[in-house]
Amino acid sequence: MYEYITALISQLPFSWAQYAFMQNALLAVIVVVPLFSLLGAMVVNNQMAFFSDTLGHSALTGIAIGVLAGVQNPTWSMLIFAIFIALIVTVIKDRTGSSADTIIGAVSATAVALGIVILSKGGGFARYSRYLVGDLLSIRPDEVAALSLVLVAVLVIWYIIFNKLLLVSINSSLAGSRGFRVKLVESCFAISLALVVTFTIQWIGILIINALLVLPAAAARNVATGMKSYHLWVLFITAVCGISGLILSYYWDTATGATIVLLTALGYVFTLLLKQPNRL
């Protein structure tokens, strides 16, 4: 199946399409686009951009914990730590009633500092700098397959919780009055976000993963007229920027994730120009 698809890609009349690493990366982008579109749309809608940023940053500490525990593949330690951070932030926010911004900022900075301290011990931090920038071209076929499973899981979760999540974001008391379990819904979202961020971070990079989540959705808000058109715009912008960013990074010999993010920033400017001040 996988060989069949990559063979199809290699039929394309471009030099990049002949390389296995570009075929893998293109398939990865095709899986990542709907994944990030769905999550990013909800992150921006729920005004949680700072929260998803923290999840990205917590990956550093997750890797560090993995190193301390002596595991080969730090994905699991990253995932567990990110879920822990996601739930901690949700709980602290509810309990103290203090501004979410401040708490999230403090947690984020602490996580980064802790991660750097542990990883830099003995001067070995350079080994982990690939997580900062990410390398999409290093993705392997089995990893693309695993990413597809994550996409399927998120699609199922979204079908179940999308409406509830939307109403909770509009007014949690209103959602509660209709029998929705607000805490459960919020936790489901936080865990899905943690799952996707930690799973993709080694290919996209800690420094820019949040931009890839937030920018297309922020751009789409300039022009969207409802939830359906909002999601279509996010999907469209992410897809165009994702695929063209991958190809451009091949010709420019630049980091793929950052190239894609730059294009989404252009997309934002573009939709800002399209924006009509008196939309109904």
Add this chain to the structure above:
Amino acid sequence: MKSASVPPCGSACGLCVTEISHFSVMIRGKSILNDINLQIHCGQLTALVGPNGAGKSTLFKAILGEIPHEGRLQFLDSEGNRSAKPRIGYVPQRLNFDPNSPITVKDLLVSALGQVPALLGGSRRTLRIAGQALDRVEAQHLINRRLGALSGGELQRVLLALALEPVPDLLLLDEPISGVDFKGMQCFYQIVAELRQQYDLSVMLVSHDLNAVADYADRVVLLNHVILCDGTPQEVMRHPLFEATLGRLEHQFI
């Protein structure tokens, strides 16, 4: 008030009652509500008035079961069946979205009423129910508008439509402090008054507009952590405590 004669039973009977007994709420060691006892009969509109921070919205949240409280809530329907969980319709004071948000009235209703995600447009059945709900408050023309593009009065009507689908045992209205013009307010209360009769609703209203309270409420409860007085609008508004509390209220608004 309804007459004391025995009403025709069925939907409109005035016999069902929501009983709030010994409600107390403490938040971080501070007593917000203390021993609140209220009986809300169906067909009746009870207005809660009181200064800012008196615990009016907190009482609603306690009734909704969102914050822990002492005491109990009981609903008694016209056939004498008791239930601890009446169906509650809730109109919140404000919503949490920024004006640029791409959420339409349809998205809001679909998210509350159906399973098929609003991003897919919702199922046909959900859309039909949403349309009927909006019809009830004469707001069907608003269905494709964004929430951020609605006036305060229009938004309140949409929220009322949602609170009435399905028709609740008890309707809680938390009126916005600002943002709704006089005409919008009149229109809203007119609709509430009509629907209350039509569906024999029990309505509790947190209000900051004392003229509207005088015009539309059957009963007024003056609340400031405890119930200070409780009676018809005329009775309560002539009460010395009312003027004392209200004086403070008006000062806060100037």
